[in-house]
Amino acid sequence: xxxxxxxxxxxxxxxxxxxxxxxxxxxxxxxxxxxxxxxxxxxxxxxxxxxxxxxxxxxxxxxxxxxxxxxxxxxxxxxxxxxxxxxxxxxxxxxxxxxxxxxxxxxxxxxxxxxxxxxxxxxxxxxxxxx
Numbered sequence: 001x002x003x004x005x006x007x008x009x010x011x012x013x014x015x016x017x018x019x020x021x022x023x024x025x026x027x028x029x030x031x032x033x034x035x036x037x038x039x040x041x042x043x044x045x046x047x048x049x050x051x052x053x054x055x056x057x058x059x060x061x062x063x064x065x066x067x068x069x070x071x072x073x074x075x076x077x078x079x080x081x082x083x084x085x086x087x088x089x090x091x092x093x094x095x096x097x098x099x100x101x102x103x104x105x106x107x108x109x110x111x112x113x114x115x116x117x118x119x120x121x122x123x124x125x126x127x128x129x130x131x
Contacts, residue, residue, distance in 0.1 A: 011069070014040055014076045021083045034087060040080040044073055051081050052098055056105040071110045075117070078102045082124070093131050100124045 021036050041047055044063060051059065056074075063077070064070035078099050085095035100121055107117050 010043070011072045011076060014043060014073075018076060018079045018083070021080070025083070025086065033083065037080050037084050037087075040076065044077055046077055048081065048084060048095075051077055051102070052095070056102055056109075059102070060105075060109070071106055074102065075106055078106070079120075082120070093128065096124050096128055096131075100128075 017036050017040055021033050024030050024033055024036075046059075046062070050062075054062075059077070060070040060074055062070070063073040065073070081095055081102075082099045085092040085099070088095065103117050103121050103124070107114065107121075
């Protein structure tokens with residue numbers, strides 16, 4: 001039970017960071033976004049390169065951290081990847097395609113169906129049409 005509580009607290013805190021990143025996107029605080037994304041990466045002990053180049057199953061296993069919270073952590077990592085894509089326009093298409101691939105993997109692997117994930121996938125598809 002303590003492990004599950006720790007997972008939920010960690011996910012909640014990382015979720016707050018992602019919400020902050022999104023709220024900063026088009027404001028004068030946008031300069032803080034790279035630092036916040038790095039905080040997410042540091043907390044999860046991953047990098048953009050890891051997310052871009054590692055098989056989804058391997059990402060999940062790495063993020064499981066002996067407490068089976070890998071899917072939840074992976075979803076946060078994907079959201080950070082999506083936000084980071086806006087900072088790197090020359091890499092945005094590839095990053096969004098990878099984010100979509102990972103979200104589809106999560107949707108198929110997780111036992112919980114998520115309308116939020118479906119909306120994120122649709123949002124990525126719409127963004128890819130504009131690039």
